Amino acid sequence: MNDTYAAGQALSETLNPGMEAVLKARYDRIVPGLSASVVDFAYGQQYARPGLGLRDRYLGTIAALTALGGQTAPQLRVNIRGGLKAGLSQREIGEMIWQMALYGGFPAAINALNIALEVFAEEDETNV
Numbered sequence: 001m002n003d004t005y006a007a008g009q010a011l012s013e014t015l016n017p018g019m020e021a022v023l024k025a026r027y028d029r030i031v032p033g034l035s036a037s038v039v040d041f042a043y044g045q046q047y048a049r050p051g052l053g054l055r056d057r058y059l060g061t062i063a064a065l066t067a068l069g070g071q072t073a074p075q076l077r078v079n080i081r082g083g084l085k086a087g088l089s090q091r092e093i094g095e096m097i098w099q100m101a102l103y104g105g106f107p108a109a110i111n112a113l114n115i116a117l118e119v120f121a122e123e124d125e126t127n128v
Contacts, residue, residue, distance in 0.1 A: 005036065008044025015043075015082040058083035059096055066097050066112040067104030073115055080119045090120050 012019050023035035047057055061079045065072040083093055093116055101109035 002040070004044030004048070005040040006044070007048045008039040008042070011048050012039050012043040015047075015085050016078060019078075055083065055086040055088050058086045058088060059092065062088075062093060062112075063096050063100050066100040066108055069104060069108040070111045073111070076112055076115050077119055080116055081123070084119075084123060090116070 009020065020035050020039050023038055027034045047054060058079060062076065062083055065076040065079060080093055084090075094113065097109055097112045097116060100112070
């Protein structure tokens with residue numbers, strides 16, 4: 001196990017518990033090692049890097065996924081949850097999504113806001 005994979009595994013389990021197992025069960029049969037690659041690269045080599053705080057990385061990720069449009073809905077959902085765990089407020093997430101209306105268009109921003117509202121409602125129910 002390399003250092004970035006170990007760091008990525010710890011971070012992914014904190015932010016998205018069970019994600020690696022879900023990826024492994026779904027994809028590793030047809031793309032062996034995909035789950036470990038995602039954990040190593042996305043979480044170990046990117047999110048765990050020094051130089052930019054985790055909440056800022058999530059804010060950038062949410063912005064990019066919003067601007068890319070509706071095909072990123074599943075990833076946006078996961079990263080909004082991660083952003084909340086990293087300390088972003090619902091308002092900050094909403095404002096960043098709305099800012100992306102300038103770059104990804106109004107439909108992309110509205111779709112992302114709808115996803116955010118769903119995630120916020122699910123999180124609010126969980127935290128009751």
